[in-house]
Amino acid sequence: DLARLEGFEVIFRQQPKLSTGHHFGSRLVFDRDGNLFVALGENNQRPTAQDMDKHQGKVVRIRPDGQALADNPFVDQQGVPPEIWSLGHRNQQGAAINPWTGELWTHEHGPRGGDEINLPKPGRNYGWPLATHGINYNGQPIPEATGEVVEGSEAPHHVWVDSPGVSGMAFYDAERFPAWQHNLFIGALVDRSLIRLQLDGDEIAHEERLLKELGARVRDVRLGPDGYLYLLTDSDDGQLLRVGLEAD
Template identity: 50%
Template structure:
């Protein structure tokens, strides 16, 4: 049973659009991708390092290495000083994100699966980065979500325009955690850049609640991006058999897992209701599941017809997914690169406006998305 009733979510749930039936997706073969780097071991996240000479990019590999791409070339030596990770199941090294003022403070943030008593949990820390070395690494957040089930870590991190740090934590494969605000499982976290809790977080002052929680009722959020106009975080998350979702992440909202879901048990039966008062409906959902991953809003000029749209990778259905929105209402879905048959783990928009992808494989790739012909 939740230690915090969904009253705040019930008050705010009307701010979230009511979900429609899934949109019938279109396929578009006009988009291609150019391979820039090969030989990556299950890459997870891509970061563009501001102010670095020679155009340096960093790529995390789930097994625990942080790789450098300098002037378009993958270097043999990994970054030193990266914390030890639990590389088991879905666990390992996750997101890598420079601080908004990285050029001044050199602070690089990393999320990862951290060993805990009896298993692993999601953790985030930072160190000072320069020239392939990460120094003075320290954790700023360790989720109260320790378990030996090596799955559903979440692990995406994002800074908003006010400098707050958002962190996704999955339900760890134990769905009841998502409705229990006495722990961090199945939630989105909002903290200051040093890990302290902002005074206006929605559960501050609630007896027994984890005050770092911003929203809850999530299953396994794998994409996180900042809306270019509203400045609000949006996420995508994995459902079970169906019921993957896109949500706008708002304070104090209960997004319903597992009380409401459009997915079924892997062995067939329903899990919960599709709708219930007090629980937010997704903006968009997928049935069957595509297993959405890294996510961006397109803001550059390389793909003018995509501007403002949500672009995500798809792991299970192996494509690049674009959903167009009118405000918070989805108006269309298009799928690209299906002919490649590659699991797309991360999607980032580079400083040059191009979209870059990471493919999840033992011989993973860094790809550049070429604009539609």
């Protein structure tokens, strides 16, 4: 009767339990084979993103029953959880499978500046907190950082030096609005807008900020089966918005 949830089981739990109430990350996306990527934050404890015995600051990849896949990059490495797919992430707030390539895309909050998009590859290190385009909220450098990109880490696929506060991510591959084909939509909490990124293959050819007149913190973005975008706003009187293009 859709009135209750029952018969559930835990298939994955982030370990260890370190949460300080910040940087949860945690976006879920299934790939084409039905396996699950979980994008996790570093719980505002920067070094955990590089600690290989912890899930914090990682992308993990599991089967629907919660087991690690045999071809995960660290599955045979002692002392490393076999679920780990990639590392060096800060506070991941968006994840989606590119419908044209099948690849995972994620984005994450930088500190003060340096929000970024990544295409996490197996076993790769995306740098945090050793590499960042941002600084601390008090205006000081990140203590562990040694540059924007450091040896052994991957450069961001795209970076915003001025953080829009990215949140939510959806590729547009519906037929309803052809002008939006091969676009990527991302919510913005700080900029209070919907970011439209026009793609040329995997490259970002153009960026536009939409809906700024609403002044809404956009928390999540999804493509509906009807070809419209659905947005969740983040406020005491949060809304579910349906967004499309006007007819010519």
